[in-house]
Amino acid sequence: MASEAPDFEAFAIEVATPLFRTAVLLCADWYLAEDLVQETLARIYRVWPVDVEYPLAYARRTLVRTFLSHRRRRSSGEQPADHLPDRPGAEPDNALRRTLLDALRTLPDRDRAVLVLRYLADRSVADVAHDLGMSRGAVRVAALRALAKMRAALGDCEFDLVTG
Numbered sequence: 001m002a003s004e005a006p007d008f009e010a011f012a013i014e015v016a017t018p019l020f021r022t023a024v025l026l027c028a029d030w031y032l033a034e035d036l037v038q039e040t041l042a043r044i045y046r047v048w049p050v051d052v053e054y055p056l057a058y059a060r061r062t063l064v065r066t067f068l069s070h071r072r073r074r075s076s077g078e079q080p081a082d083h084l085p086d087r088p089g090a091e092p093d094n095a096l097r098r099t100l101l102d103a104l105r106t107l108p109d110r111d112r113a114v115l116v117l118r119y120l121a122d123r124s125v126a127d128v129a130h131d132l133g134m135s136r137g138a139v140r141v142a143a144l145r146a147l148a149k150m151r152a153a154l155g156d157c158e159f160d161l162v163t164g
Contacts, residue, residue: 007049008048019040021121022117025101025121026064026112026113026116027067027070032070036063036066037063040059040066041059057127060131064132067113099154107146107150111145114143114146115150119143
């Protein structure tokens with residue numbers, strides 16, 4: 001296994017940042033996202049070398065499954081504190097980002113995973129269906145329902161969500 005470790009290290013370095021971005025969007029928690037990426041890479045290392053055509057897609061699928069299994073655990077019910085130690089940035093987009101993340105957080109886990117992978121990670125319907133083990137039609141229906149729930153959660157948002 002020692003000769004395979006450098007290959008895994010290169011793979012882990014390559015996929016860590018995209019996995020982390022996806023994890024932050026899934027769970028809306030920086031520290032939990034780090035834990036999910038670490039657990040994902042550990043799971044992949046156990047079966048390394050992975051004989052798949054698209055290793056990044058395999059890693060994303062493993063990340064989403066790790067996230068969903070974490071949410072099913074009883075210990076995942078931790079509540080965030082009212083006061084956060086870090087200060088928000090001065091950029092006006094931060095308020096919009098927080099509002100959207102709060103609305104994302106109201107969605108069920110699978111719906112959140114569909115929206116994050118489909119729209120925020122810019123994946124195709126087929127890729128999302130493959131990653132989540134769903135049919136393409138189920139992904140489309142889940143995305144439509146999740147977007148409707150997001151619109152309802154945002155209500156009369158004072159932000160202009162249309163750019164350009």
